[in-house]
Amino acid sequence: MVSATLLDGKTQLQRLDERSRTILRRIVESYLATGEPVGSRNLSRALPMALSPASIRNVMSDLEQLGLIISPHTSAGRLPTQLGLRLFVDGLLEVGDVSMEERRQIEAQIAYRRDKSVDQLLSEAGELISGLSHCAGVVLAEKQVARLRHIEFVPLEPRRGLVILVDEDQNVENRIINLPEGLPPSALQEASNYLNTHLRGMTLAEAKTEIEKSLNAAKAELDQLTQKVIKAGLAEWSGVSDDRKSLIVRGQSNLLKDVTAAEDLDRIRQLFDAFESKQDIVELLGASETAEGVRIFIGSENKLFSLSGSSLIVAPFRDQTRHVVGVLGVIGPTRLNYARIIPMVDYTAKLVSRLIG
Structure with a gap:
């Protein structure tokens, strides 16, 4: 271990x-x-x-x-x-700092613009860090949902319901939730009314934080079953399952540089397969979201790299509520320039936090 x-x-x-x-x-x-x-x-x-x-x-x-x-x-x-x-x-290891030239390059390439979505920003961050490190750049983030416009709960079966979310960009997404036993039909409408009154214009992260603070104060306004519906709906939307994560990989071809032996090429292909299947790398990056700063995985310390002989340097980034919404970093051979890449990953993650905060 x-x-x-x-x-x-x-x-x-x-x-x-x-x-x-x-x-x-x-x-x-x-x-x-x-x-x-x-x-x-x-x-x-x-x-x-x-x-x-x-x-x-x-x-x-x-x-x-x-x-x-x-x-x-x-x-x-x-x-x-x-x-x-x-x-x-x-x-x-004596870790240095990001040079002024690299800072300017990072800030110029992923500068925020009003016409740029968060997904575009993260894609540019992955591309940038791949180019600077000459490795594969990886970004794992919660799928972005614009600010909420409307939420509705619809009954499907006695114990199952549908949560419909509409954002300010007119995107519509659905989630199935389990309903508490004995829930009256009026409770779903009551939950919808409460959320639309209190959470309109918020992001999901902001909505979840607000609900956690306000539900106790709303006991007189909402019964316990309705509160459970609200919590279940927001928990389902802000969960951490793979289908709610967006994985961005840039610069995979960098991993093929200096690979000459057939067995080395085969190991890299196995890593490419992991990129395609997504699950293992999402699990690894997801585990890194709990870190306060940069985390480093070397070789067989993780099953994903046990055969490919790779290393991962990754750091989390946060939204304006200080909630971790993703991680970014690089994957490369164990023979990385750790002293240069560690501060680069750290600086880029902090910059992304500022831009999306």
Whole structure:
């Protein structure tokens, strides 16, 4: 499990002395830059401390026993393992900031205009972050509904009803809900009247927040069964099932760059299949919505990437009520430029929050 891996990794990082940490950092940095194993002789030239190749080999042997690096061939070169890469990202990585040039580029490309829908804005954000990172850009968001114009509850069966929602752009959508037992026919009309009186002109997120605050005060106005209908209707509309999520993927072709081996190509195709089926990636991105900031998934820490050998860097964005309405980020090889991409994802998510807030 990821949590166990992270716990073991943090414990091991605390046990490493400064020399071991420095050598591990250099091995990972070399891997991220070249993708090739690095040997003790090359490390001795790059380290800030004076160490002989023999001393470095001793440290590398210790790191290998801890499962942090591995020798892919019989040569003396070493590569980081997934655990070693996780330790680097969590404790040794020096994350910079987004450059002024990149900020200007991000803000210019996804600037808000009155004639631009939220869906267009999110699509541009995915395209932008794909281009800047040279990875696949992904955005998962709640399907956008304009401000409410009319809500109506219609009985279908004794225990089933239909919620009809009309927004200010004249779009109409329906949802089936379960009705409480013993509900009189008048309760559905009463629920419709109450919502249309109190929630007209609000977004769904605003409506849900308002209802949660006001239903207790409305006890004298509404009976308990009618309150249950109202809660069921808004809960169904603001739920988190896959059909209420919009998945945007941009720049998938970037994942094919530098892929030469047939087995590597096959792994990337499996990831493309996951994009098409949507379910696994929606589940993964949806789990990231609870994070306060950037989350990073590396390789087999998640079943989606266990075969493709990919990494995901993702951050949530929010609406004006501070409600998380989606996440955006990048998917790429584990050999990502984490120091550059992490702040880029974070900055773009915060910018999107400002623009849709």
